[in-house]
Amino acid sequence: MCTLGVKDAQVQELYSIDEDSMRDLGKIYGLIFLFRWKAEREEEEVEVSCPENVWFANQVVDNACASLAILNIVLNCPQLDIGEHLRSFQQFTFPLPPTERGYTIKNFDFLRSIHNQYGRKTEMMAQDIALMEASTKRLTDVDELSEDFHFIAYIHKNDALWELDGLKKNPTRACTEDNWVSHAAPRIQQRMEAYQADEIRFNLLAVDELCTPNWQKEEFLALEEIQAIEKKLDELHPEWRIVLNSRSELSDIPPIKIELLSPEIEELLSQYQPKKTQVGKTRAKIQQEKDRLVRFSEYAIRKKHDYTPFLRRLLTIMHNKRSFRERLGGD
Numbered sequence: 001m002c003t004l005g006v007k008d009a010q011v012q013e014l015y016s017i018d019e020d021s022m023r024d025l026g027k028i029y030g031l032i033f034l035f036r037w038k039a040e041r042e043e044e045e046v047e048v049s050c051p052e053n054v055w056f057a058n059q060v061v062d063n064a065c066a067s068l069a070i071l072n073i074v075l076n077c078p079q080l081d082i083g084e085h086l087r088s089f090q091q092f093t094f095p096l097p098p099t100e101r102g103y104t105i106k107n108f109d110f111l112r113s114i115h116n117q118y119g120r121k122t123e124m125m126a127q128d129i130a131l132m133e134a135s136t137k138r139l140t141d142v143d144e145l146s147e148d149f150h151f152i153a154y155i156h157k158n159d160a161l162w163e164l165d166g167l168k169k170n171p172t173r174a175c176t177e178d179n180w181v182s183h184a185a186p187r188i189q190q191r192m193e194a195y196q197a198d199e200i201r202f203n204l205l206a207v208d209e210l211c212t213p214n215w216q217k218e219e220f221l222a223l224e225e226i227q228a229i230e231k232k233l234d235e236l237h238p239e240w241r242i243v244l245n246s247r248s249e250l251s252d253i254p255p256i257k258i259e260l261l262s263p264e265i266e267e268l269l270s271q272y273q274p275k276k277t278q279v280g281k282t283r284a285k286i287q288q289e290k291d292r293l294v295r296f297s298e299y300a301i302r303k304k305h306d307y308t309p310f311l312r313r314l315l316t317i318m319h320n321k322r323s324f325r326e327r328l329g330g331d
Helices: 019-023 065-074 083-093 098-106 109-117 127-135 180-193 212-236 240-246 263-304 308-320 324-328
Strands: 009-014 028-036 149-157 160-164 172-175 203-209
Touching (some): 009 028, 028 065, 028 180, 065 098, 065 149, 065 203, 083 098, 083 109, 160 180, 172 180, 212 240, 240 263
Antiparallel strands (some): 028 149, 028 203, 149 160, 160 172
C-alpha cells in the first residue's frame, strides 16, 4: 500500500471473518475475496446504477483485477491519505462512468509500473482475456470455466454494504446495516458453497488500518505515565524499587511490610506495574508487526525478481555439458 502512496493502511490475509479474528485488526476499510470465477445467470444479478459518490470501475485491463479491487476500496475511503498520484487520478475519473474509469486505468502509468513490478514475464499472460470474454456470454452451463480466478471488493459506504465486482456493469448493494463485515461474511460463504466440496482455492484479504502508529502512540503515553509515577515515588519513598522487587516471587529480598508504606505510595505502586506490563505487550506487538513487514519485504523482492533469464541460462549450460542425463541418473 505504501508503494501506491496510501498511508497508514495495509493488506492482510484473513483465515476467518468471525468477531475474534476481526478484533486484532485495525479499522477495516474493505475486504477482497479471491475465488475461481464462474459465470452467473443474468437473473441472479442484483445491480443498481453507480451512485455519484461511489468510485467504481469496470475491469477492462488484462491481469489487473487485484489492483482494481484495491482501487475500488481505497478510492472510496475519504479518511485515508491516498497520496498525490491516486488523489489526482480519483479527481480526474470521478465524473466518468465505470467503463471509462476502467479504460483510464490502462493509461495510468503510475499504477501500471507498480503492478508490473510484481508480475514476472511468465505470469503476464492473457488469462484475464479469456475471463473477460467468458463473462460477456450468457451461459447455461455455469461451470464452463475452470481455472480463471477473480478478485472482488466489499466496502461500506452510504450506510450500505457494496459488492464491487469489476466484471459487472455496476456495484451491487447488499444491505444497509452498520455492522457491514458481519453481513459480508455470509455473502462470501455463499460464493464458496457454490463450488464442489473439494474446491479450496479461495483467499480473503482485508484492507485495514495500520496499527503500528497507534501502538507507538500508546507506548509513548504509557511511558510518560510511568515516568510521572516514578518521579512521584522517588519523592515519597526513595527505596520504592526495593520494595517492589521484594514483592516479586523470584526475588530473594525479604518482603517489606505493606503497612510501612502510605496509602498514596501503595496506590502509585498499584498503577505502576500494570503500566509496565502494558508497555511490554505493546512493544511485543510492534516487534511482531516489524517482523511481519520484514518477511513481506523479502517476499516482495523475490516476487519482483524475474528468474527466467537465470533458468534459461542454467538449462543451456546443463544442455551443453550434457548434464541432464547425469542429473537424472540416465545412461
